[in-house]
Amino acid sequence: MSWYVEAIKKFGTFSGRARRKEYWMFFLVNVVIEIVIGIISGILGSISMDLVIVGTIITGLYGLFIFVPALACVVRRLHDVNKSGAWIFISLVPIVGAIWLLVLLCTEGTRGANNFGEDPKAN
Numbered sequence: 128m129s130w131y132v133e134a135i136k137k138f139g140t141f142s143g144r145a146r147r148k149e150y151w152m153f154f155l156v157n158v159v160i161e162i163v164i165g166i167i168s169g170i171l172g173s174i175s176m177d178l179v180i181v182g183t184i185i186t187g188l189y190g191l192f193i194f195v196p197a198l199a200c201v202v203r204r205l206h207d208v209n210k211s212g213a214w215i216f217i218s219l220v221p222i223v224g225a226i227w228l229l230v231l232l233c234t235e236g237t238r239g240a241n242n243f244g245e246d247p248k249a250n
Contacts, residue, residue, distance in 0.1 A: 131156035134200045141212060145203035146236055146247045153200050157193060164189055206243035207236035 130152035134145075168182025202212035208231055218228045239246050 141202045143244045144207040144247050150204040208234050209237045209241040
């Protein structure tokens, strides 16, 4: 959970590097939160159709809240493998692009300093 909070604290920080652990722990906690919100939305929807709107609003608000920190975390992760943040657009290429981005996100970061800063593992 501390990795998630740290990523949220770096809200709009697109500079620097994020190690694999930081990115994947943020991703994991984010998925768990989205599942919980989905379950709550489903329960509200099963109680009353009027409450479906409440669940939709909660889901939308969380999506808006997490969009910039998630994007910043992905960009910092790409920086750790010495790639520009623009590489996120590779995911727009059907099938192959998403797989290639996943490979980049799973790749070990550059040891030592690179074009985007010092090695986060060194700290």
